[in-house]
Amino acid sequence: MGRRIGVLGVPMDLGAGRRGVDMGPSALRYGQLHEALESLGHSVEDYGDIDVPVVESIRSEHRQNGMAYLETIRKACQDTLEQLLSFPTDAFPIVLGGDHSIAMGSVSGASRKERIGVIWVDAHADFNTPETSPSGNIHGMPLAALCGLGDPRLVNLGWEGPKVRPEDVVLIGIRSLDKGEVGLLRERGVTVYTMKEIDTLGISEIAEATAEKLQGLRKIHLSLDADVLDPEVAPGVGTPVKGGLTYREAHLLMELLADAGIVTSLDLVEVNPILDRENRTAQMMVELASSLLGKKIY
Ligand SMILES: NC(=[NH2+])NCCC[C@H](N)C(=O)O
Ligand SMILES: [Mn+2]
Numbered sequence: 001m002g003r004r005i006g007v008l009g010v011p012m013d014l015g016a017g018r019r020g021v022d023m024g025p026s027a028l029r030y031g032q033l034h035e036a037l038e039s040l041g042h043s044v045e046d047y048g049d050i051d052v053p054v055v056e057s058i059r060s061e062h063r064q065n066g067m068a069y070l071e072t073i074r075k076a077c078q079d080t081l082e083q084l085l086s087f088p089t090d091a092f093p094i095v096l097g098g099d100h101s102i103a104m105g106s107v108s109g110a111s112r113k114e115r116i117g118v119i120w121v122d123a124h125a126d127f128n129t130p131e132t133s134p135s136g137n138i139h140g141m142p143l144a145a146l147c148g149l150g151d152p153r154l155v156n157l158g159w160e161g162p163k164v165r166p167e168d169v170v171l172i173g174i175r176s177l178d179k180g181e182v183g184l185l186r187e188r189g190v191t192v193y194t195m196k197e198i199d200t201l202g203i204s205e206i207a208e209a210t211a212e213k214l215q216g217l218r219k220i221h222l223s224l225d226a227d228v229l230d231p232e233v234a235p236g237v238g239t240p241v242k243g244g245l246t247y248r249e250a251h252l253l254m255e256l257l258a259d260a261g262i263v264t265s266l267d268l269v270e271v272n273p274i275l276d277r278e279n280r281t282a283q284m285m286v287e288l289a290s291s292l293l294g295k296k297i298y
């Protein structure tokens, strides 16, 4: 059955340490996202891009509380949230990043003050606060902020307080954590599947356990960071970590989540076309979105 899909681009790289993911939305569109989804019988409406200032125009923005470009990032996430709130309520939103800090806008938009689940598929947990962050890069902080941790200017985006409960978050593909993140994740009771669990249990068992864990929640947001993939499959990312998901593991995860029919919104983030080869990483992300949205070969 065809869905109504709403696409929104957030061409921002201010949260990342390396430049280039601001070109992600173009690369994903150029990688035929719309054609791929329409061929599955969905209708696709593109709402264009959020306006994000170029870094050269905001050089004077000082670090605040150790965070780079806090004010501009907060504004871009706020605009993303507002735009998503204007989407038709039956639409399936896909937000194109951009660095992962945009998820503060997309997840807030998905929650609309309701209790939601979040599946965060990433090499990293992005669970730093300004105190634990080794880099000050905000793309290492969005999931913590969504859970209510860190700077109030990020936590209170849109409306006051956390947007998701830590017990309703499942992380998959993790293989790079900062010291402070480990403590926070344990303390808050987030479910974490590292690559070790993927290797030992297999991705299908993890998909099943994830669906079971989040069962009963009417809305589940999937935030897909391209760097969860092995750098061999996805070279176009700014923070590559070796030993990631294979081509088939990533697809199988999407296929099984599609079978479970639980995901109601999606982010495709951290594609860096400058570091990519012939748009491979964007294309892989488009393929994964297709698998999640029902592509079947038989
Ligand atoms: N969305 C990402 N690629 N995040 C990478 C974060 C890397 C590191 N943990 C940091 O906080 O700086
Ligand atoms: Mn990430």
Ligand SMILES: [Mn+2]
Binding pocket: 122, 123, 124, 225, 227, 228, 239, 270
């Ligand atoms: Mn990552």
